[in-house]
Amino acid sequence: MSRVAVLKGGRSLERQVSLRSGARVSDALERLGHDAVGLDVGPDLIANLREERPDVAFVALHGRDGEDGTVQELLEILGVPFTGSGVLACSRMMDKVTTKHLLQAAGIPTPDFFAFSQTAFRELGAADTLPEIEKRLDFPIVVKPSRQGSALGIKFARSAADVPRALVSAFSYDERVLLERHVEGRDLAVSVLDGVDGPQALPVVEAVPRDEDFYDFEARYEIGRTTFVCPAELPDGATERAHQLALDTYGLLGCYGFARVDLMLSLTGDLTVLEANAIPGLTDTSLLPQAAEAAGVGFDEMVGRILDRAFARAAGAPV
Amino acid sequence: MTSPPKPPSRSTSRDLERYAGLFAARTRVMTSSAMRDMMAVTARPEVISLAGGLPDTSTFPPETLAAITARIAQESSAKALQYGPTDGLPETKECIAEVMRAEGMRVDTEDVVVTTGGQQVIDLVVKTLIDPGDVVIAEGPTYPGAVPTFNAYQADVVQIDMDSEGMRVDLLEETIDALEREGRRLKFIYTVPTFQNPAGATMSLARRKRLVEIANDRELLVLEDNPYGLLRYEGEPLPPLYSLDGGVYVMYLGTFSKILSPGIRLGWVVAPPPVLEKINVGKQGADLCTSTLSQLMVQAYFERGDWQEYVQALTGVYRPRRDAMLEALGEFFPREAEWTRPDGGMFVWATLPDYIDTTDLLARALRDNVAFVPGQGAFLDGRGRSSMRLNFSASGEDRIREGIRRIGQVIDEQMDLYGTLTGEMKAPSGEEIEAAREADDVHEGARVVELRHRSEARSGAGGA
Numbered sequence: 001m002s003r004v005a006v007l008k009g010g011r012s013l014e015r016q017v018s019l020r021s022g023a024r025v026s027d028a029l030e031r032l033g034h035d036a037v038g039l040d041v042g043p044d045l046i047a048n049l050r051e052e053r054p055d056v057a058f059v060a061l062h063g064r065d066g067e068d069g070t071v072q073e074l075l076e077i078l079g080v081p082f083t084g085s086g087v088l089a090c091s092r093m094m095d096k097v098t099t100k101h102l103l104q105a106a107g108i109p110t111p112d113f114f115a116f117s118q119t120a121f122r123e124l125g126a127a128d129t130l131p132e133i134e135k136r137l138d139f140p141i142v143v144k145p146s147r148q149g150s151a152l153g154i155k156f157a158r159s160a161a162d163v164p165r166a167l168v169s170a171f172s173y174d175e176r177v178l179l180e181r182h183v184e185g186r187d188l189a190v191s192v193l194d195g196v197d198g199p200q201a202l203p204v205v206e207a208v209p210r211d212e213d214f215y216d217f218e219a220r221y222e223i224g225r226t227t228f229v230c231p232a233e234l235p236d237g238a239t240e241r242a243h244q245l246a247l248d249t250y251g252l253l254g255c256y257g258f259a260r261v262d263l264m265l266s267l268t269g270d271l272t273v274l275e276a277n278a279i280p281g282l283t284d285t286s287l288l289p290q291a292a293e294a295a296g297v298g299f300d301e302m303v304g305r306i307l308d309r310a311f312a313r314a315a316g317a318p319v
Numbered sequence: 320m321t322s323p324p325k326p327p328s329r330s331t332s333r334d335l336e337r338y339a340g341l342f343a344a345r346t347r348v349m350t351s352s353a354m355r356d357m358m359a360v361t362a363r364p365e366v367i368s369l370a371g372g373l374p375d376t377s378t379f380p381p382e383t384l385a386a387i388t389a390r391i392a393q394e395s396s397a398k399a400l401q402y403g404p405t406d407g408l409p410e411t412k413e414c415i416a417e418v419m420r421a422e423g424m425r426v427d428t429e430d431v432v433v434t435t436g437g438q439q440v441i442d443l444v445v446k447t448l449i450d451p452g453d454v455v456i457a458e459g460p461t462y463p464g465a466v467p468t469f470n471a472y473q474a475d476v477v478q479i480d481m482d483s484e485g486m487r488v489d490l491l492e493e494t495i496d497a498l499e500r501e502g503r504r505l506k507f508i509y510t511v512p513t514f515q516n517p518a519g520a521t522m523s524l525a526r527r528k529r530l531v532e533i534a535n536d537r538e539l540l541v542l543e544d545n546p547y548g549l550l551r552y553e554g555e556p557l558p559p560l561y562s563l564d565g566g567v568y569v570m571y572l573g574t575f576s577k578i579l580s581p582g583i584r585l586g587w588v589v590a591p592p593p594v595l596e597k598i599n600v601g602k603q604g605a606d607l608c609t610s611t612l613s614q615l616m617v618q619a620y621f622e623r624g625d626w627q628e629y630v631q632a633l634t635g636v637y638r639p640r641r642d643a644m645l646e647a648l649g650e651f652f653p654r655e656a657e658w659t660r661p662d663g664g665m666f667v668w669a670t671l672p673d674y675i676d677t678t679d680l681l682a683r684a685l686r687d688n689v690a691f692v693p694g695q696g697a698f699l700d701g702r703g704r705s706s707m708r709l710n711f712s713a714s715g716e717d718r719i720r721e722g723i724r725r726i727g728q729v730i731d732e733q734m735d736l737y738g739t740l741t742g743e744m745k746a747p748s749g750e751e752i753e754a755a756r757e758a759d760d761v762h763e764g765a766r767v768v769e770l771r772h773r774s775e776a777r778s779g780a781g782g783a
Binding site: 017173 | 676680682733
């Protein structure tokens, strides 16, 4: 039995999801016989960790601070072992632009994109390159904040006139945004779960929107508005390729413990990687628990495995 | 002793699909969870929230509350703890008649049903009148809290534009004609004519009269929602629609939330007898009766005879807050923004250039610890994306000023960025206009400042 600090909440826009993830993780830890202490992350985080003296921290935070390596760095300083990916992998995954550059360099397919900081527009005249970019990417273009976990701020630009306002929206969430070629097709997610035998790709989940308006990003992961199919029924070989791409991405980014890789299967059958999430949701509607279950790994077992990997890393096992 | 088994705290994915399959179609129209999560962040203590719609309950004297509750405990404990009649206690209805008299309305207590807050009135009226697909006409923007109710009963909501004199009643007539031509069934008109939430506008007397005429001519019901009427900070009160119509086609919604306390959850509806009877049956199904304890608290409070003094004290608190907000808006919001100037109530409605999406702006503003309500929640048709509702009743003047300053800053930031992206610059400030006028003899009264090309703007600092 271990004393586990479950870190949840925090100040990110995904605070509520994180509180739900944390509650479910705590329940599972209790059932596994551990002593779970929930900590809502705030200015007293360090004081609380020093007082509670946990054996390990289960990081159930989403978005800024919790998923970008900040909290992981603090835990390293305090010498508290923690679940999931380390500082470097977290910061790579949180930043979609970094992720995509790494994917490109490694030859893993990802939709074409261009990325800009606000400074580039404000001080370097980057706006003059927009017509060139629009020509190279074709409309519609997806405009995304580089670092924002949920669907907030993701806009669809159907024509050149839509681009400036989409950029203004995306810059509301982050200093850096990307313009990405839109891939029409099927929306897939492959969760990866580490085990003693190494990382395992879980069955593919497909998000099928129930409503006609496919481009309502905010509705995508809404229960009742989207149907999740797991395992997804894909054309021959696509599941295997999706698994391989997810594992390649997982390895490339240096993930540890677990992660979720989002992909698109285009109408022509090509798979591309959109992004990877260091701490995907662990709530009722979340994809990782669904995928684990489809692979015969119950929620408690999944939590146990994630916790074991944290101890293994702390014990100096090869990561 | 063995503890009872803990229920399973999670659902399997199969369960989730099963639940989703059981959901009624009406649940599909809901705010996205991402949006709800973002609004949750606005409640954090470090955030200056101009987002809420809360009255300032800290001004209510605790000793009054203590005296009222002590009296009920001593004198009518058994009654307070018991069920009551569905339509409400007669003594509470007398208090309601008194409030309505204070606003120039005469009401027979027989025509009143006491409800669990004003919100229940909206629910009961929609439940009574609307079959799925029936039309409700509302203002655009409308009270955001009515939207989930309209959705829950699958009403087809048609929104009529507003201006500084409230609902555009001229457009209302056209709309009614169009609906008739299209064979759509209009059931009632929902309006907050006085200090509207969220727009802050008040319907002019001429429009009130015309609206009542239209309702009479066409035999249409109107639901007049009047939570804020007594919170007037300037100007003369206008007659409620109910008093103009005499209660023939106008149903009236009142509440103690803004003149006493929202926590006691007490409102009321006045409606023509046949409608009221159906509302009463609906209420029986909803909650049997309104809290007896709350009703007796209102009665005990009104017996003290000083409820109007408290309302006066409240207006004394809110008026300087409104003034602080209007002053700060003038100082910190850009010239391209427009906002309403309410004579009462709790809200200002501000509209920004159309390329600013206020939902995204809120995410940016939250990084600076300030919050407002994005306008899209006040529309059912996707409009309102560049507007915001600002509340001034729940924060002190200093915080209001600081909050508006921070919002103004992020708006400036986005306008600058948009200007950079499009090669257009935001319109210059008043000072810059003045300078330009002197330099170039700019046409007097040119309210719309032309957007300039970036290169021009660069060459002439602050000039035209």
